[in-house]
Amino acid sequence: MKDNRNQSLIGVILVLIGMYLLANRVFGIDILPFQGLMWLFVGGALLLLYNTKRKTWALVLGSLFILVGLLGNLSSTSLDPSIIASLVFIIPGIVFMVLYRQTRTPGFLIPGSILLWFGSFIFITIFPIPNVIQGGLFFLFIGMSFVMMYLLGKDMIGKWPLIPASILIGFGGVILLTSSLRVAIRFFPYIIPVILIGIGVWIIVQNRRKQ
Incomplete structure (x- = not known):
């Protein structure tokens, strides 16, 4: 099963690289600068290593390289800055989870x-x-983060997250x-x-049904 996942991940990486090179060569579309592509490629390779060996450092470095590659490339586009800023928090959050x-x-x-x-709020x-x-919404989202802590870790951290969650959400x-x-x-x-219009229409419809 693990070998199948590794092969699938390798396949996805190769397909993406091939599509990029083909679009660049045939249509002249420069979706990502070569330097940014290398950041993403190295990050994907490290995530593959984590998927195989379960090395924590590979997950952290791989996610960091992918984040740097995405930020470096997205910052040169017309993409909304809030989307880029949200990735700065969402990607590390996923790594921590x-x-x-x-x-x-x-x-x-x-x-x-x-x-x-917090990244979702920025988004x-x-x-x-x-x-x-x-x-x-800011207080609601931060409050929901404490609810998430309680739901996922109540056996280890107890019920204390419900206190700040209740205050912030309230x-x-x-x-x-x-x-x-x-x-x-x-x-x-x-x-x-x-x-009044809605009530009148409802009364008319009900009266016609009775007839």
């Missing part, structure tokens, strides 16, 4: 959970969300509720007529 799964050490679970959820800022709602919920009420009050003159 893999290490936690391998070693069952809470020292990997805690930073891994926070990095994953959603690419959408046009008002600043007030963003503030509420605070974020209050901010979101307050902002939602402001929006509701602003559109209240439009909401009432829509509700």
